[in-house]
Amino acid sequence: MTAPSKNNELDLLVGRMKAAAAPLREVLREVHGRFAGNDEGKVADYIPELARADRNWFGISIATTDGQVFEVGDCQQLFTIQSISKPFVYGLALEDHGLEHVLSKVGVEPTGEAFNAIVLDEGSNRPFNPMVNAGAIATADLVKGKDYPERVTRLLAMFRKYCGREMYIDNSVFMSERMTGHRNRAIGHLMLNFGMVGERVEESLELYFQQCSVLVNCHDLAIMGATLANGGVNPITGERAIQQPYVKYLLSIMHSCGMYDYAGEWAFRVGIPSKSGVGGGIVGAIPGTFGIAVYSPPLDAKGNSVRGIQVFQELSQRFGLHVFESGFNGQQMGDLLAPVRGGA
Numbered sequence: 001m002t003a004p005s006k007n008n009e010l011d012l013l014v015g016r017m018k019a020a021a022a023p024l025r026e027v028l029r030e031v032h033g034r035f036a037g038n039d040e041g042k043v044a045d046y047i048p049e050l051a052r053a054d055r056n057w058f059g060i061s062i063a064t065t066d067g068q069v070f071e072v073g074d075c076q077q078l079f080t081i082q083s084i085s086k087p088f089v090y091g092l093a094l095e096d097h098g099l100e101h102v103l104s105k106v107g108v109e110p111t112g113e114a115f116n117a118i119v120l121d122e123g124s125n126r127p128f129n130p131m132v133n134a135g136a137i138a139t140a141d142l143v144k145g146k147d148y149p150e151r152v153t154r155l156l157a158m159f160r161k162y163c164g165r166e167m168y169i170d171n172s173v174f175m176s177e178r179m180t181g182h183r184n185r186a187i188g189h190l191m192l193n194f195g196m197v198g199e200r201v202e203e204s205l206e207l208y209f210q211q212c213s214v215l216v217n218c219h220d221l222a223i224m225g226a227t228l229a230n231g232g233v234n235p236i237t238g239e240r241a242i243q244q245p246y247v248k249y250l251l252s253i254m255h256s257c258g259m260y261d262y263a264g265e266w267a268f269r270v271g272i273p274s275k276s277g278v279g280g281g282i283v284g285a286i287p288g289t290f291g292i293a294v295y296s297p298p299l300d301a302k303g304n305s306v307r308g309i310q311v312f313q314e315l316s317q318r319f320g321l322h323v324f325e326s327g328f329n330g331q332q333m334g335d336l337l338a339p340v341r342g343g344a
């Protein structure tokens, strides 16, 4: 006889959450209301298109692995996915080449450095991990296709499977990213120098700028998280977005490297494999249970959404969602479960 696993406990929690759908919405509304008043942070302005975001936009969405969605706030507002694209494109590269080949080109070691640091592993010349720009550009280089249009099409098809709808690129963000992306070009050419990317590096940089410019909303991100939480199958459409054996690699890299140079502290405090982007989104996944997304454009100094961090921290602590939580404390779920316990 084995002790009940954490997953069983999570199943139990989700069962209760579903039974208590109204209270969960209430919890999200309360959390949303509490953090909406926090006006800290700075909207990204390295290109004019991002600076136009309204700093008050704020959405929270939870999508369960059986396809229920609970959300509050600005969950339909479109924004560019930016760095949140990185783990998903890493998944495409894994499917295209298998683990060993991808590992020979991109490591899996956290850097503790800013996402756009121009640094490669001295021994292997590999970028440290696929979540920093160097690793993401090397990863984009691995996306297969007979020509550039086919590679872009495959990229969009991949995101379509995760989101369950047609995907579009914000062309003005894309144009601005490519016009101002000198640092990313420098990184690409440094890797070309070391033979870590091929001669089509310029094209791969374009692909990287395209992936950053994919338009999503908070609702989409929650479904993407739920798809990872669900072993790679979109829980709404039933379509597989990524082969199941690769899902754990995406989640592992999100856990160790997903939150820029705050990744270690995030793993420690929040303990939910997550990825953020400078557009203001954060997506997280609780395996077997649900995906969570927050959208709020003001960023802290490291590039993470200020309100996003607060919401994840609050929900993780309140419901014991930390991946290494040893058990649930019923008290913590207090108001959420009260109506269920009361027989409602």
Ligand code: GLN
Residues within 6 Å of the ligand: 081, 082, 083, 084, 115, 116, 133, 177, 184, 212, 276, 277, 278, 279, 303
């Ligand atoms: N597109 C930007 C870059 O590559 C920012 C990506 C991000 O969200 N950090 O520099």
